[in-house]
Amino acid sequence: MHRRTLSALLALDRAQRKARRRNSITSTLTLIELAIVFERQSGKCNTPDCDTPLRHSASIDHVKPVARRGRADISNIQLLCFHCNHRKGSRRWQEFLRLRDRERHPGGTRPKRAVR
Numbered sequence: 001m002h003r004r005t006l007s008a009l010l011a012l013d014r015a016q017r018k019a020r021r022r023n024s025i026t027s028t029l030t031l032i033e034l035a036i037v038f039e040r041q042s043g044k045c046n047t048p049d050c051d052t053p054l055r056h057s058a059s060i061d062h063v064k065p066v067a068r069r070g071r072a073d074i075s076n077i078q079l080l081c082f083h084c085n086h087r088k089g090s091r092r093w094q095e096f097l098r099l100r101d102r103e104r105h106p107g108g109t110r111p112k113r114a115v116r
Helices: 003-023 031-040 082-088 093-104
Strands: 058-062 077-081
Touching: 003 031, 003 058, 031 077, 058 082, 077 082, 082 093
Parallel strands: none
Antiparallel strands: 058 077
């Protein structure tokens, strides 16, 4: 594992421990599980069309938010850049992608008919 990758994962681990203390979260991800998710995503933000390398600004995100009864285990975890995670908020992953597509194509994908 590269030195930058390891330092990014260690930073995520520190941030996770800090959030756990602040919010009294009981379940945790190990550093090995974070490395598995990092490798699964090839070290990039998991949002389509966002190629931000995670070594710059990574944050742990729950695909189905814990606030909406999502599990806090590796199957429900993805790594996003800070910007994408902030925009996603507590939305489910599919809700976030629909919202993002609407922002890109505000009028929809179909051309509007001419008014006669």
